[in-house]
Amino acid sequence: MSEILLEVKDLKKYFKVKNGMLHAVDGLSFKIEKGKTLGMVGESGCGKSTSGRAILRLHEPTSGEVLFEGRDLAKLNKEEMRDMRKELQIIFQDPFASLNPRRTVSEIIADPLNLHKVYKTKEEVHSKVLELMETVGLAERLVNAYPHELDGGRRQRIGIARALALDPKFIVCDEPVSALDVSIQAQILNLLKQLQKDRQLTYIFITHDLSVVNYFADDILVMYLGKMVEKASSEKLFEKPMHPYTKALLSAIPIPSIHNRPKRILLKGEISSPINPKPGCRFAARCESAKDECFNKSPEFLEIEPEHFVACHLYK
Numbered sequence: 408m409s410e411i412l413l414e415v416k417d418l419k420k421y422f423k424v425k426n427g428m429l430h431a432v433d434g435l436s437f438k439i440e441k442g443k444t445l446g447m448v449g450e451s452g453c454g455k456s457t458s459g460r461a462i463l464r465l466h467e468p469t470s471g472e473v474l475f476e477g478r479d480l481a482k483l484n485k486e487e488m489r490d491m492r493k494e495l496q497i498i499f500q501d502p503f504a505s506l507n508p509r510r511t512v513s514e515i516i517a518d519p520l521n522l523h524k525v526y527k528t529k530e531e532v533h534s535k536v537l538e539l540m541e542t543v544g545l546a547e548r549l550v551n552a553y554p555h556e557l558d559g560g561r562r563q564r565i566g567i568a569r570a571l572a573l574d575p576k577f578i579v580c581d582e583p584v585s586a587l588d589v590s591i592q593a594q595i596l597n598l599l600k601q602l603q604k605d606r607q608l609t610y611i612f613i614t615h616d617l618s619v620v621n622y623f624a625d626d627i628l629v630m631y632l633g634k635m636v637e638k639a640s641s642e643k644l645f646e647k648p649m650h651p652y653t654k655a656l657l658s659a660i661p662i663p664s665i666h667n668r669p670k671r672i673l674l675k676g677e678i679s680s681p682i683n684p685k686p687g688c689r690f691a692a693r694c695e696s697a698k699d700e701c702f703n704k705s706p707e708f709l710e711i712e713p714e715h716f717v718a719c720h721l722y723k
């Protein structure tokens with residue numbers, strides 16, 4: 408039987424800004440089975456990265472629950488959360504910005520091991536660092552190199568080694584290949600896939616690029632201005648997208664065939680403000696199918712077909 412590793416219930420993260428409250432994440436709910444990947448997609452500003460950080464409590468959630476192996480992370484005290492951090496890691500988008508330029512590869516990867524006092528001697532830490540470097544495909548000769556001496560792919564491999572150091576069960580991959588050249592992206596994606604297989608890792612994979620997430624995720628959650636708009640298995644979502652926003656995102660993916668190419672749906676209209684949002688569907692101002700109801704009433708996130716959820720008044 409499948410085992411649920413992470414369950415998120417009605418998670419909200421609001422930020423106080425000059426003109427009111429910015430609803431960055433507004434009622435996120437989902438479950439992820441152990442060893443699976445949930446892809447989280449949407450344009451920048453849709454709340455996907457904030458969601459990842461709120462789940463890990465890098466941003467304190469405004470409300471809601473995050474149950475990891477049944478334990479609510481929000482209820483853990485500082486010390487319990489510190490212990491829990493071993494299980495929950497993050498890989499950042501820009502490996503260069505997330506690595507301290509004054510520290511060597513070895514020092515960066517050893518940081519979590521030293522912080523959590525995993526080993527007693529320097530030799531033990533060093534040998535674990537070499538093991539992690541080998542796992543992520545970094546040559547041993549780079550052990551004393553600095554991040555600026557390495558290319559983007561190698562820098563991201565350092566970020567991955569650091570995330571793996573404490574043997575976590577769950578990793579938020581926050582746009583891990585967006586800053587890399589296309590030729591390097593596939594190598595890093597393959598590495599993440601292999602690690603998942605070898606270590607039964609569970610991922611949230613955050614990206615704006617649906618073609619990447621199709622290859623990588625078991626399920627996909629589409630977000631728009633802090634709200635969930637559609638969720639289904641990767642296969643179903645690509646085969647039969649339902650929400651007008653998902654359809655527009657999919658139509659923008661470049662495909663090699665000049666025949667069967669779906670017509671590109673260009674989104675017009677202004678993006679609504681996530682600050683003190685008005686009632687109604689947040690996508691209404693850009694949606695070609697919008698009707699009166701869409702501007703007054705928020706659509707519920709409903710299971711329209713088995714395991715296929717949509718928030719849209721077109722489906723009741």
Ligand code: SF4
Nearest residue numbers: 688691694701719720
């Ligand atoms: Fe478009 Fe209305 Fe559906 Fe929103 S609820 S996506 S505005 S049809």
